Amino acid sequence: MTPHASSHPTTGHHPDPGQHDDDGLAELLELEAEILAPLLEEVVDWVAQHVDGAPRTVVDLGAGTGSGSRLLARRFPSAQVVAIDRSAARLERLRATAGAQGLADRVRTVQADLDSAWPEVGAVDLGWAASSLHELAAPDRLLRELHAGMRPGGLLAVVEMDALPRFLPEDIGVGRPGLERRCHEVLAQARWNAFPGWGPHLEEAGFRLAGRRRFGVEARPVPPGTGRWAHRTLRRALPALADRLAADDLLVLEHLLADDSPGAVLHRDDLVLRAGRIVWAARRA
Structure with missing residues (x-):
């Protein structure tokens, strides 16, 4: 969902590049959730097909601003x-948003660092970990503790971005073609959105893999708000790109991020939204 360490860098051991800009990150996460709502609903519907019965307790690990919750x-x-x-x-924002949507009595918040210990939340029927596991220093330990805390037959869904979202055409009319592709190559070298194949990890923790699937969207014209999401996404990536991207590419990127530039990403009519998720569903026997 975004060019920071993860889509929900909220539980992790590794520093979030924007950890001192909580409001900015919260807005970015909410924009992403709004624009990708149909994709995320498709993911949840697929996960629901693997759930036995009606779950009583659903746990969102690394809930961020609460769009998943x-x-x-x-x-x-x-x-x-x-x-x-x-x-x-972020939990305070989550409670406010849940209350505004009439969900205050259905959503409970727990402040906890999942690198320390699994909190006391009762028996879990469905666990949801969206771009949070790979932020942990010891995800395998957490998976074992979560497995122990799940009801028999309970399900865990692990969701990751299959790649950073893309917004720009190959040729944006200024600079060399392929700017966004080169930005993503630099961010990959910096280990943004790096995660393992979770299947073996889930099985080693005692889960039985129930399914794995990729979901994707490619849209043009783009949904409303995509320009703002692209702008905040690229701006958040800028510090990581500054010392690694070629000087001419940096100049073009700054041009794209200038609010008053006619070619700025905020005002372009040639954006293309490309985003996706990969999901593992695993059951406790």
Whole structure:
């Protein structure tokens, strides 16, 4: 979902490049969730096909601003959703948003660093980890503890971005073609959105793999708000690109990020939205 260390860099051991800009990150996450809502609903619907019965307790690991928690609460109306995050500010925002959407009695927040210990949240029927596991220093330990805390037959869904989102055409009319591709190559070298294939890790923790699937979207014209999402995404990546990207590419990128430039990403009519997710569903026997 975004060019930071992960789509929800909220539980992790590794520093979030924007950890001192909580409001900016929160806005970026909410923009992403709004624009990718159909894709994320498709993911949740697929996960729901693997759930046995109606879950009573759903846990969102690394809930961030709560877009996943709210989606899960709507998809499973009889469930209590427990949103776990280490950021008090993001949890406060999550409670406010859930309350505004009439979900205050369905969504409970727990502030916890999942690198320390699995919190006491009761028996879990469905776990949801969206771009949060790879942020942990010891994800295998957490998976074992989560497995132990799940009801028999419970399900865990692990969701990752299959690649950083892309917005720009190959040739943007200024500079060398392929700017966004080169930006993504630099970010990959910096280990942005790096994650393992989770299947073996889930099985080693005691889960039985129930399914794995990729979801994707490619849209033009783009949904409303995509320009703002692209602008915030590229701006958030700029510090990581500054010392690694070629000087001519940096000049073009700064041109794209200038609010008053006619070719700025905020004003372009040639954006193309390309984004995707990869999902593992694993069951506790």
